[in-house]
Amino acid sequence: IPMMAEGLITPYLDIPFQHASANVLKAMKRPAKQDKVLERIQQWRRDVPDLAIRSTFIVGFPGETEEEFLETVETCRQAQFMKIHIFPFSARRGTPAFDFPDQISPEVRKDRCAALSDVEKELALQYYHSLTNRDLEVLVERVSNERSGWVRGTDRSYAPVELPGGSEDVGQLVRARGKEASPSCVTGERQLR
Numbered sequence: 319i320p321m322m323a324e325g326l327i328t329p330y331l332d333i334p335f336q337h338a339s340a341n342v343l344k345a346m347k348r349p350a351k352q353d354k355v356l357e358r359i360q361q362w363r364r365d366v367p368d369l370a371i372r373s374t375f376i377v378g379f380p381g382e383t384e385e386e387f388l389e390t391v392e393t394c395r396q397a398q399f400m401k402i403h404i405f406p407f408s409a410r411r412g413t414p415a416f417d418f419p420d421q422i423s424p425e426v427r428k429d430r431c432a433a434l435s436d437v438e439k440e441l442a443l444q445y446y447h448s449l450t451n452r453d454l455e456v457l458v459e460r461v462s463n464e465r466s467g468w469v470r471g472t473d474r475s476y477a478p479v480e481l482p483g484g485s486e487d488v489g490q491l492v493r494a495r496g497k498e499a500s501p502s503c504v505t506g507e508r509q510l511r
Contacts, residue, residue, distance in 0.1 A: 378427030380418035
């Protein structure tokens, strides 16, 4: 975090919190002090205002109550993750959780994934919107599959950005200005050096 605050490294963290409920984390055998997570994130954001945080969550772990699921949803909202990878629990033969009681039905797991996915889209849009009207430095990774005459890359906070360009831009750092936000990316316009 101190190096991010000084601009020495990218202001981006990928931390797989996996769940917000202390009970579910204990059942997963994950060592975590969830009561401090939001406090830590708030401190990191004070130190690094442009910090982007991506996380991973598992929904529908055996025994997960509706309240525990909603605790995860609320934690994600408060943490304002820029991206959330969501995985439904999948019982694997040979693992302790395979035989746990209170298995969550596939329908409930699917519904919970969809609900958290809706939150993820809201948070992504909110984060991408914060990048509009700002100068961005984009590493162009590929020609856009969606728009002819456009390229796609990521900025220093790992946000996806689309901007006008061609195959000659792939692998290049391009200066851009964020113009619009959607749940999937920031649309930018190229800046002259």
